[in-house]
Amino acid sequence: MRKIHFKIKRFDGNKEWYQDYQLAYEKGKTILWALTSIREQFDPTLVFTSACRHAICGSCGVKVNGSSYLACKTSLDEVLDTFKTDYLTFEPMGSFEVIKDLAVAWEPKMEKMEKVKPWLIPSVEGDVEGGFIQSEEDFHHIASPTDCILCGICASECNQLAVNDGTYLDPFILNRAYRFAVDSRDGSPEEHIRPVIENELWKCMHCMQCATSCPKGIPLTEQVAFLRQESIRMGEVNNQGAKHAFAFVNDVRTKGRLNETMLPIKTDGLFKTATTKVPFALRMIKKGKINPFHMPKAVEGIKGVQEIYKYAEEVENR
Amino acid sequence: MLKYDVVIVGAGGAGMMSALYASKDPNLSVAVLSKIFPTRSHTGAAQGGINAAMGYRDATDSIEKHFRDTVKGSDFLADQDAVEFFTTHMPELISELDYMGVPFSRDENGRVAQRPFGGASSPRTCYSADKTGHVILHALYEQCLKNKVNFHNDWYLLSLSVDKGKFQGLVAMDIRTGEIHAIQAKSVVIATGGFGRVYWSRTTNAINMTGDGTAACFDVGIPIKDPEFVQFHPTGLASTGVLLSEACRGEGGYLINKDGERFMARYAPEKMELGPRDLVSRSIETEIKEGRGFGDGMGSYVLMDLRHLGKEKIMERLPQVRELAMDFEGVDLITDPVPIRPSCHYMMGGIHVSDYKTCATPIEGIHAAGECCAVSIHGANRLGGNSVADVVLFGKYAGLGARDTAKKRSFTDAKKLQQDAENWVKKFKKMREKKTGINMFEIRDKMAETMWYNVGIFRTEKEMQKACDTIEVLLEQFKEAYIGDSSEKYNMAFINYVEIGNLLKLAKAVAMGAINRKESRGSHSRGDYPTRDDEKFLKHTLIHNEGKKYRLEYSPVTITKYQPEERKY
Ligand SMILES: Cc1cc2nc3c(=O)[nH]c(=O)nc-3n(C[C@H](O)[C@H](O)[C@H](O)COP(=O)(O)OP(=O)(O)OC[C@H]3O[C@@H](n4cnc5c(N)ncnc54)[C@H](O)[C@@H]3O)c2cc1C
Numbered sequence: 001m002r003k004i005h006f007k008i009k010r011f012d013g014n015k016e017w018y019q020d021y022q023l024a025y026e027k028g029k030t031i032l033w034a035l036t037s038i039r040e041q042f043d044p045t046l047v048f049t050s051a052c053r054h055a056i057c058g059s060c061g062v063k064v065n066g067s068s069y070l071a072c073k074t075s076l077d078e079v080l081d082t083f084k085t086d087y088l089t090f091e092p093m094g095s096f097e098v099i100k101d102l103a104v105a106w107e108p109k110m111e112k113m114e115k116v117k118p119w120l121i122p123s124v125e126g127d128v129e130g131g132f133i134q135s136e137e138d139f140h141h142i143a144s145p146t147d148c149i150l151c152g153i154c155a156s157e158c159n160q161l162a163v164n165d166g167t168y169l170d171p172f173i174l175n176r177a178y179r180f181a182v183d184s185r186d187g188s189p190e191e192h193i194r195p196v197i198e199n200e201l202w203k204c205m206h207c208m209q210c211a212t213s214c215p216k217g218i219p220l221t222e223q224v225a226f227l228r229q230e231s232i233r234m235g236e237v238n239n240q241g242a243k244h245a246f247a248f249v250n251d252v253r254t255k256g257r258l259n260e261t262m263l264p265i266k267t268d269g270l271f272k273t274a275t276t277k278v279p280f281a282l283r284m285i286k287k288g289k290i291n292p293f294h295m296p297k298a299v300e301g302i303k304g305v306q307e308i309y310k311y312a313e314e315v316e317n318r
Numbered sequence: 319m320l321k322y323d324v325v326i327v328g329a330g331g332a333g334m335m336s337a338l339y340a341s342k343d344p345n346l347s348v349a350v351l352s353k354i355f356p357t358r359s360h361t362g363a364a365q366g367g368i369n370a371a372m373g374y375r376d377a378t379d380s381i382e383k384h385f386r387d388t389v390k391g392s393d394f395l396a397d398q399d400a401v402e403f404f405t406t407h408m409p410e411l412i413s414e415l416d417y418m419g420v421p422f423s424r425d426e427n428g429r430v431a432q433r434p435f436g437g438a439s440s441p442r443t444c445y446s447a448d449k450t451g452h453v454i455l456h457a458l459y460e461q462c463l464k465n466k467v468n469f470h471n472d473w474y475l476l477s478l479s480v481d482k483g484k485f486q487g488l489v490a491m492d493i494r495t496g497e498i499h500a501i502q503a504k505s506v507v508i509a510t511g512g513f514g515r516v517y518w519s520r521t522t523n524a525i526n527m528t529g530d531g532t533a534a535c536f537d538v539g540i541p542i543k544d545p546e547f548v549q550f551h552p553t554g555l556a557s558t559g560v561l562l563s564e565a566c567r568g569e570g571g572y573l574i575n576k577d578g579e580r581f582m583a584r585y586a587p588e589k590m591e592l593g594p595r596d597l598v599s600r601s602i603e604t605e606i607k608e609g610r611g612f613g614d615g616m617g618s619y620v621l622m623d624l625r626h627l628g629k630e631k632i633m634e635r636l637p638q639v640r641e642l643a644m645d646f647e648g649v650d651l652i653t654d655p656v657p658i659r660p661s662c663h664y665m666m667g668g669i670h671v672s673d674y675k676t677c678a679t680p681i682e683g684i685h686a687a688g689e690c691c692a693v694s695i696h697g698a699n700r701l702g703g704n705s706v707a708d709v710v711l712f713g714k715y716a717g718l719g720a721r722d723t724a725k726k727r728s729f730t731d732a733k734k735l736q737q738d739a740e741n742w743v744k745k746f747k748k749m750r751e752k753k754t755g756i757n758m759f760e761i762r763d764k765m766a767e768t769m770w771y772n773v774g775i776f777r778t779e780k781e782m783q784k785a786c787d788t789i790e791v792l793l794e795q796f797k798e799a800y801i802g803d804s805s806e807k808y809n810m811a812f813i814n815y816v817e818i819g820n821l822l823k824l825a826k827a828v829a830m831g832a833i834n835r836k837e838s839r840g841s842h843s844r845g846d847y848p849t850r851d852d853e854k855f856l857k858h859t860l861i862h863n864e865g866k867k868y869r870l871e872y873s874p875v876t877i878t879k880y881q882p883e884e885r886k887y
């Protein structure tokens with residue numbers, strides 16, 4: 001009989017260990033079925049969280065062989081197939097404080113979320129007695145971001161959060177800020193966006209992990225791009241991220257390619273570059289990754305590139 | 319000892335709405351306890367929508383029509399003064415939710431969109447795509463954050479303390495630390511949701527819908543009203559009970575038995591699969607009972623076939639349903655029929671609320687709102703879209719009611735409260751130290767099985783008696799139950815143990831209410847008494863907990879406008 005081998009990370013508040021369990025393979029089951037079966041058949045001390053069983057309450061995020069999944073929605077066959085193995089390791093989600101075994105604490109995250117004022121700041125167009133008029137199109141702007149079930153999988157997979165000191169906002173928090181910033185009923189979008197800017201908005205690395213693992217398919221990275229654009233529109237142009245973006249845009253506009261040597265100077269200024277980036281640059285030069293004497297010429301199709309820019313600007317201004 | 323003016327137990331739609339309203343008075347200290355993180359509450363599972371006679375989609379709709387539909391839907395067992403209050407205040411509540419930021423779908427004029435729903439004579443169900451409960455739950459949570467509501471997450475209500483009819487406070491466990499707290503309070507709102515889990519493996523309910531608050535009220539002398547009325551949804555997924563939307567039948571899905579027959583031809587030759595929920599549920603169970611289903615025992619099912627609709631229609635009209643079937647039953651509706659079976663969906667009965675305007679119960683200081691209680695606006699059968707509405711509307715009035723009670727009352731002495739807390743500490747210790755006994759999950763599964771087979775969709779005296787007997791046995795076995803976890807912190811096995819105890823208590827009340835109601839009304843359908851009997855049973859069941867014995871009495875239904883008539887659709 002085929003057996004599936006589970007290694008589950010345990011934590012009792014003091015010590016951590018991995019514990020092994022086995023279940024007979026059954027077709028068409030979910031990760032949550034495995035957890036529940038282990039708990040009810042072998043070990044009632046195992047703690048994990050779940051409630052709705054159909055991907056709407058957001059309680060059952062868990063890491064399997066290093067990747068985060070919603071346990072109730074993910075089929076066991078799918079992960080066995082993805083990892084090509086009958087050995088699975090379950091761990092709590094990353095970037096969360098673990099309470100016990102696979103259960104994590106949400107309160108610190110909610111405290112952080114409060115920074116973006118995650119509630120509607122009603123515009124003067126509406127009132128309690130009559131509500132609002134909102135066009136179908138305006139509703140569509142908030143339809144997808146309000147799919148968020150706060151499962152935390154985006155945060156668990158986020159590469160910036162993994163290295164960040166805790167300032168950077170979790171993708172689901174950026175989503176909340178975005179959701180209110182684009183809601184036609186909100187009277188103060190900037191109140192949701194400004195805290196985002198103040199909390200390292202530009203540190204998103206665009207690794208896309210959040211967007212690709214979101215069980216609700218929310219386009220989280222597009223929202224980051226939107227929030228950045230808005231921040232520039234709000235006049236927040238004197239920060240590293242915005243300057244980097246401008247340098248990037250200008251390079252490509254004039255030359256059709258990036259000038260890697262000049263990019264950090266335009267972003268951070270000469271002094272900061274000299275003190276912080278030079279050692280890094282020297283290593284890059286040594287490994288042959290950049291040539292400091294190479295000032296790139298415009299690419300052949302530069303006219304076309306500039307046409308694209310013109311078109312993009314037209315669209316923007318419409 | 320902790321001390322609050324108002325404590326709210328539960329952070330679903332009803333609990334959070336209560337919290338927002340109770341905490342509008344800055345002079346009162348208010349705390350909310352929830353055994354799970356607020357946005358995990360089951361209100362989030364509601365897909366279809368929330369009813370209010372806005373008259374946006376159909377200008378001829380009115381509060382009066384909503385009133386009449388609800389009374390008729392209830393098979394005339396709803397209290398009509400409460401229903402009228404409910405339908406009158408719903409439209410303003412939708413605007414209030416809109417103002418709180420609920421992202422409602424919109425019509426072409428930018429107003430809240432409305433859709434038709436079963437049992438409604440006009441399209442009045444407001445919605446947000448197919449995630450209405452989810453967005454309402456999140457908007458309420460956002461408002462609670464804004465208003466700095468004091469949440470105690472992962473806190474579990476163990477019991478209420480009442481001495482000589484006076485409410486003193488409640489005992490709760492901080493699950494994370496394992497500490498048991500006595501909490502003194504002037505008033506409390508119980509908003510702990512339904513108890514569909516008495517049918518454990520065949521329910522659309524979340525695993526934590528165990529009726530803790532209903533059982534706690536029952537234990538301190540508040541009767542349970544109308545527990546025998548249980549709504550079953552015909553199309554639950556066979557293996558998990560997860561709900562597949564009514565839209566499947568609406569779009570033309572076939573129901574097929576083992577012999578490949580569209581068996582609805584036998585029961586509703588004209589309407590076929592489009593018959594009402596209770597009729598379709600009964601038909602499916604008859605097929606299974608008479609050996610024309612697939613599988614066996616608790617694993618029996620029939621098939622729902624949508625293949626003839628074609629890929630395009632399925633993708634366009636039922637994309638979410640297709641995804642659900644794929645994720646939770648491993649079936650692609652485009653290429654295969656999906657195994658389904660009815661699933662327990664909603665509890666019409668619950669804590670006896672004696673004043674609908676304040677959601678007060680017979681014990682001063684204790685209020686209740688949401689699925690845990692019966693106001694009663696749903697009577698013998700709830701209409702789709704009326705529950706989320708019930709939850710937010712009466713949540714609001716329960717919050718206001720508890721606020722006013724707290725202003726009137728002072729803290730009582732806390733001797734009984736402290737005694738109760740000490741008893742729980744002892745019990746927790748004893749259960750942790752116990753090394754052997756009967757597996758509690760087995761007790762739970764036996765309860766679900768007997769409830770499903772004997773107090774399920776079809777009911778007869780003989781079978782229900784079997785259930786009553788089995789539950790007595792299980793209650794005895796429960797005394798020998800063993801939890802298998804000795805830890806103090808986050809001992810979910812102990813929590814499950816208390817939950818199973820609550821379910822058993824409530825299952826017994828469901829069975830007792832059902833066996834004594836010798837008629838068929840709304841969701842309560844008896845083979846041996848197939849018709850409604852207004853003369854004897856146009857009244858509410860009230861079951862009192864008197865220790866091992868329960869006492870049953872009946873109380874009158876409030877009829878203001880609509881005299882009972884035959885319920886025809
Ligand atoms: C799948 C599904 C779909 C549905 N669709 C619709 C629909 O379309 N329209 C409609 O009107 N209705 C619908 N319903 C019904 C409706 O969703 C529920 O009746 C309603 O949401 C219940 O809300 P509530 O606030 O009473 O309880 P819940 O939202 O269930 O909240 C209960 C709260 O109590 C807390 N709690 C419980 N026990 C304890 C304890 N011991 N200690 C501390 N806290 C505790 C929980 O943590 C939770 O916060 C649906 C139900 C289901 C199952």
Ligand code: FES
Nearest residue numbers: 051053058060072
């Ligand atoms: S259990 Fe609710 S999302 Fe998985």
